[in-house]
Amino acid sequence: MKRNVSGVWLLMTVLALTAGTLTGCDDGEPNPPGNTDAGGTPTDAGDGLPDGGDGGDGGPVDPPADAGTDGGTDAGPPVAKAYVRFVNAYLGLKNNPSDKADAPWDPYKLDVYVGDTKLFPKPVEPGDEAVTAYHELELTPGESVQFVVRNAESALTDAPVVTSDAITLEEGERLTLVGVGNITYAGEDRMDKPQLLVLKESFDAVEAGKVRVRYVTADRVTGTNRNRRLANETGATPYTTAVEPYSADTTTGGVSIPAEPQRLAIIGSPNFTPSQSGKLFFSPPSGTLVAGSTWFAITTGDDRRTLQDEGEPALLLVPAGKEGTVRLKRDPLLYFFHAVNPATADDSPIRLQVLNGSQIIANNMRYGATPAIGDLPVTPTGTKLHFTPSGDNSVTVLADAATGPLEAGRRYLAVVSGTEGAQVRLTVVKDEFPPDAVPAPLVRLIQASTNAPAALDFGHFAPQADGVTRGAFIPVITSAEYGSVAGPSTGASFQPQVITPATGGSPYVYYGVRATVGGTVIERSVNGWALTTPNFVVLMGDWSTSLQFRALNVRINTWSPTAPEGYFSEQ
Incomplete structure (x- = not known):
């Protein structure tokens, strides 16, 4: 390795001296040299897209102090310039050794090195900021390099997360490095151990009205005989053959798909959860996958995840030869x-x-x-x-x-x-329950009983002094009408006193409703398990004979309901 020069500054100087001005992204960022097949314009984070798209850190980097000429006559050995960027699509969260699906979003931040040189100015974490800008490498022609991924919070003397195979780069070549697998299992002999995919941007020519895409699987997969395929919007027509977990489609030139698709589907074996279709769907914003463009499409995240955050399934669309990315959240x-x-x-x-x-x-x-x-x-x-x-x-x-x-x-x-x-x-x-809150009994009420009195209150009863007998009603959500959604959007705290029967048996709480009918206040209760997580509570049935509720736990992927054993009654 001779010298490492970062940033768009030097790139623009080289272009001005040799090839004239190249047009790049709409935001004024130049393309790396040799960008003859990228096409299109990636969408950056400033567009306010409904899919939550985010741009890479493609801003200019200050040139190093020795970037200029020193007036000497020694030109030095010949150099080849190549361009590399990094996509952090690794799985694994800190303080989550058991791989829980609802652990707080706290991912590992990573650095990438060649030798002792760190390639990118700041650590990279998965999610919205997963894709870096290109970094320029200067190499002796024919020199091979290895890329090393390190935990940004660890010492340089610690073992790296992963080291790539050696690769030889030619003048003007572009690489996209994609980190796949679970950081937690670094150094272990597992299918989902961390890897670094070194992908040359060597897309085939794009047909008229088409887009070329190379598909990469980085979403969570366990077990054997599992694969992924990129497909059309219904999932009926696969664009790729089966792609193994934590790998790239072997069609290095990309597969041809129609430009401007309304939706894309990912077919998984076995099916993705949760949904009856068993597929992942993504809706690219109009103007993203324009005709003539070339992209890496990378599935990321964990389909088990119950928190609506950056760990959920997503599709990263990374344009070849251009800065930026579009991160599509699941439909x-x-x-x-x-x-x-x-x-x-x-x-x-x-x-x-x-x-x-x-x-x-x-x-x-x-x-x-x-x-x-x-x-x-x-x-x-x-x-x-x-x-x-x-x-x-x-x-x-x-x-x-x-x-x-x-x-x-x-x-x-x-x-x-x-x-x-x-x-x-x-x-x-x-669902607007806070994803970063620790599990807590929060509720919103959907009043689905057609003949319940208007302005109905939902809450719980405190026990009397004996610790068992039903006492005063404590409203939590008030004035619920039929067909309404009642309670704050982030949920109302619901923490009734738990009753433990003196004679044994399971602990329970008194759930309650209250309404005024003809000037008379009516209070009814039913015993049930205490809630421990955010829940939607659906009040349903006939007010007179069969009023009941279902509590839907949003911290379980199926939202499986909890139900009391009986109906609300005045006893």
């Missing part, structure tokens, strides 16, 4: 909950399905049971859904039900409620 997930009462008390509730146009997006919804989870595209205005009995599109339970806006990376509870043939409606609420 919105809707948790469809069935709270439609049968037409008469003697009937059994029917099972429901949800259609978006002619496409079934959720099926086999059972009354009061675990939600059916569907994927929908990102939309700033919303879409309209159609509810029918499962397997029977000829009977309408609810038509043209509006969802409201749907954002990438977000999860929504969609409660269909009412009584068959009367007052059926859809209530959609976004």
